[in-house]
Amino acid sequence: MENYLKTMIEKRRNGSKAGIPSYCTSNETVIDTILARAAKTGQPVLLEATANQVNQFGGYTGMKPEDYYRFVSDKAKALGIGEDKLILAGDHLGPLTWQDLPEDEAMKNAEELVYLFAKAGFTKIHLDTSMKVADDPEGLLSTETIARRGSRLYKAAMKGYGELLESKPDAIRPVFVIGSEVPIPGGAKESEDSLEVTKPEALQDTIKTYERVFKEEGIGDGIKDVIAVVVQPGVEFGDDQIFLYDHEAATQLCEKLKEYPDFVLEGHSTDYQSRECLRSMAEDGICILKVGPALTYAYREALFALSMIERELVDEGKQAKVIEVLDEVMLESPDNWKKHYHGTDREQKNARKYSLSDRARYYIGDPRIEEAVKKLYSNLRESRIPMNMIHQYMPLQFDAVRGGRLKPDPQMLVMDAIEKVLEEYEYATGPA
Numbered sequence: 001m002e003n004y005l006k007t008m009i010e011k012r013r014n015g016s017k018a019g020i021p022s023y024c025t026s027n028e029t030v031i032d033t034i035l036a037r038a039a040k041t042g043q044p045v046l047l048e049a050t051a052n053q054v055n056q057f058g059g060y061t062g063m064k065p066e067d068y069y070r071f072v073s074d075k076a077k078a079l080g081i082g083e084d085k086l087i088l089a090g091d092h093l094g095p096l097t098w099q100d101l102p103e104d105e106a107m108k109n110a111e112e113l114v115y116l117f118a119k120a121g122f123t124k125i126h127l128d129t130s131m132k133v134a135d136d137p138e139g140l141l142s143t144e145t146i147a148r149r150g151s152r153l154y155k156a157a158m159k160g161y162g163e164l165l166e167s168k169p170d171a172i173r174p175v176f177v178i179g180s181e182v183p184i185p186g187g188a189k190e191s192e193d194s195l196e197v198t199k200p201e202a203l204q205d206t207i208k209t210y211e212r213v214f215k216e217e218g219i220g221d222g223i224k225d226v227i228a229v230v231v232q233p234g235v236e237f238g239d240d241q242i243f244l245y246d247h248e249a250a251t252q253l254c255e256k257l258k259e260y261p262d263f264v265l266e267g268h269s270t271d272y273q274s275r276e277c278l279r280s281m282a283e284d285g286i287c288i289l290k291v292g293p294a295l296t297y298a299y300r301e302a303l304f305a306l307s308m309i310e311r312e313l314v315d316e317g318k319q320a321k322v323i324e325v326l327d328e329v330m331l332e333s334p335d336n337w338k339k340h341y342h343g344t345d346r347e348q349k350n351a352r353k354y355s356l357s358d359r360a361r362y363y364i365g366d367p368r369i370e371e372a373v374k375k376l377y378s379n380l381r382e383s384r385i386p387m388n389m390i391h392q393y394m395p396l397q398f399d400a401v402r403g404g405r406l407k408p409d410p411q412m413l414v415m416d417a418i419e420k421v422l423e424e425y426e427y428a429t430g431p432a
Contacts, residue, residue, distance in 0.1 A: 020289070022089065179266065336362035
């Protein structure tokens with residue numbers, strides 16, 4: 001079977017509109033919603049796991065690459081989604097999680113990481129060597145260094161793929177994404193006044209340097225496996241700010257892309273963009289649209305809405321109190337939000353709840369929160385959610401419930417809230 005992403009590039013090269021959302025998440029409810037949507041639409045679905053979430057040491061999910069692959073593919077198979085329609089990807093694969101180590105150790109870990117992702121069957125791999133490690137000199141990394149390290153990771157990945165072929169001769173060949181202008185995973189840490197779009201010269205330098213280095217490293221044909229370059233197209237988000245895509249500001253970058261018909265651009269941090277901005281990005285050649293925190297934000301937002309309904313319907317002593325339990329868990333283990341949220345105690349408390357960076361996603365899978373969510377669902381099923389409260393707290397779901405297209409079940413309401421995000425990306429990448 002041919003890699004669908006290769007087919008997408010061919011369609012675009014022939015002048016057709018092409019693009020695909022890239023859903024980066026490890027949250028089970030979000031994944032279930034994405035796969036259920038894919039089963040309904042019949043469209044290919046791209047799911048990504050980052051090196052922080054999934055790695056050879058378990059990441060913050062506790063899953064290794066083969067675990068995540070099995071976790072998602074088993075769900076997809078149960079829904080009737082064929083292997084040719086499911087694209088599993090590794091994002092930010094490189095020394096990201098080992099930046100405090102010297103190059104030799106960090107890169108050995110990174111090589112093992114991409115090897116395991118490819119061996120597990122992941123078919124889209126982001127070779128991300130843009131970050132510095134402990135013994136790198138002062139200043140920005142050169143494109144040469146980034147490409148040299150990227151070539152090492154490509155070799156490790158293809159070794160893993162070669163071993164996969166021994167047990168699965170029809171395994172889909174992976175494709176690769178390169179690029180050094182990668183926004184911080186999960187959004188900006190601090191408020192910013194403006195964003196600088198990747199310069200056309202930087203895009204050309206990245207592609208040309210990788211082409212030369214791959215050839216020098218004896219893997220010249222490997223550049224044919226590279227389909228995209230990560231760039232900064234001028235989109236980003238922080239605690240309470242969103243930088244919308246500006247077609248005019250990205251014109252020079254997108255014009256330069258036309259010189260490289262075998263490549264598309266990949267945009268990270270596209271969360272919270274308008275559907276019109278997303279569509280404009282896809283039309284301009286930013287064909288892979290990464291989204292992550294916006295998905296779990298929609299999940300968290302729906303849980304909070306249901307919690308407000310619970311306060312109205314259920315005696316206090318019986319309430320699940322999801323909002324309070326989440327904050328308690330975050331306060332007990334602040335490592336995943338403390339460096340990101342600043343200000344007074346009140347400002348930090350509000351950020352833990354409402355920040356668009358959604359650091360709450362690191363905690364939503366905690367057993368105590370999962371238990372609280374189950375209790376919330378149970379309480380609301382026993383009480384029956386009235387239409388007037390759906391109108392008050394979940395207005396986007398009200399119309400579907402009123403029209404009989406959506407049952408007023410708490411879990412169904414949550415999944416529909418997540419699905420609203422998916423619909424924006426389907427609009428952006430779907431037929432003209």
